[in-house]
């Protein structure tokens with residue numbers, strides 16, 4: 001079979017949305033035995049956004065997606081494929097949140113839609129998956145979203161986990177680009193032997209929900225924080241180096257590093273391993289906490305919107321999370337015009 005030449009894949013639009021409600025560390029100190037100083041020192045988080053009771057994940061994904069389409073100057077009926085990376089879909093098992101978003105956005109019947117379940121690595125995975133479809137010529141316009149309502153799956157009496165997470169959404173549009181521009185390469189990885197370190201034990205087919213399991217709080221986030229921390233510090237640098245190597249680059253070629261926003265200590269350790277100065281590392285975990293699959297696209301959006309990413313820059317995104325899972329994308333930034341991006345209402 002003849003091999004078809006692959007196309008370049010560019011990011012042509014970006015969007016972001018966070019719920020209006022801000023929860024500060026002082027607010028949390030009213031719920032659990034913690035304080036601002038502990039949270040800031042251990043995590044770098046100062047506040048996070050929390051979705052309203054009636055807001056589901058697709059409701060956050062919708063404004064982020066609309067903004068990304070607007071910036072890409074395309075209409076919903078032109079979208080060929082929607083991929084939503086999330087671990088907090090609107091419905092417990094199905095349908096895919098991507099299908100629900102398709103309906104809300106008004107994307108035509110017949111466009112493809114599916115979710116990617118790779119937790120905090122979800123967007124990095126989904127970006128790579130979406131890029132394959134554009135590279136091969138199968139689709140011309142792909143919407144890739146990372147969206148989460150982590151606040152709905154937390155134990156709000158567990159100070160070790162409830163302080164870490166927040167809600168939000170980020171979206172990008174992928175379209176064909178000149179070869180050598182846009183998404184240049186990626187690395188994805190998983191180590192299922194670490195599944196017990198970070199999970200939601202009940203509510204799936206292994207342990208369908210019962211009143212007893214709910215009472216035992218087995219339907220909310222469980223985490224062995226120290227072990228996840230050790231894994232994260234190691235994998236962040238490793239994944240970035242591997243992804244760069246796959247396209248013949250080194251950390252010295254990086255203009256901006258966009259790590260998963262989980263904890264400033266993890267980000268600082270990764271930056272040190274990669275020998276990157278602070279001005280080459282984007283951080284917004286202080287304002288949003290860990291928004292899981294939404295963290296990388298939200299950071300990408302803010303980095304671009306604030307002018308930290310310029311055309312031609314080499315951007316590396318890295319995600320890690322439950323699975324255990326990880327991934328990194330290398331992007332040579334194209335020219336996404338910043339005008340018309342004022343509708344972010346967060």
Ligand code: ACO
Pocket residue numbers: 033034035038039042043119120121159160161163198223225226227228229232262263290292320321322
């Ligand atoms: N406020 C005050 N004290 C606290 C709090 C809190 N919110 N939480 C824990 N403590 C206490 C503990 O009880 C413990 O007390 P002890 O020494 O008397 O037993 C002490 O603080 C130290 O606890 P550690 O868990 O050892 O603290 P550590 O320095 O490891 O920090 C943290 C905890 C912030 C959770 C860290 O381990 C971490 O960031 N881990 C990575 C987590 C992560 O990134 N997870 C997301 C993965 S992405 C995904 O897929 C969902």
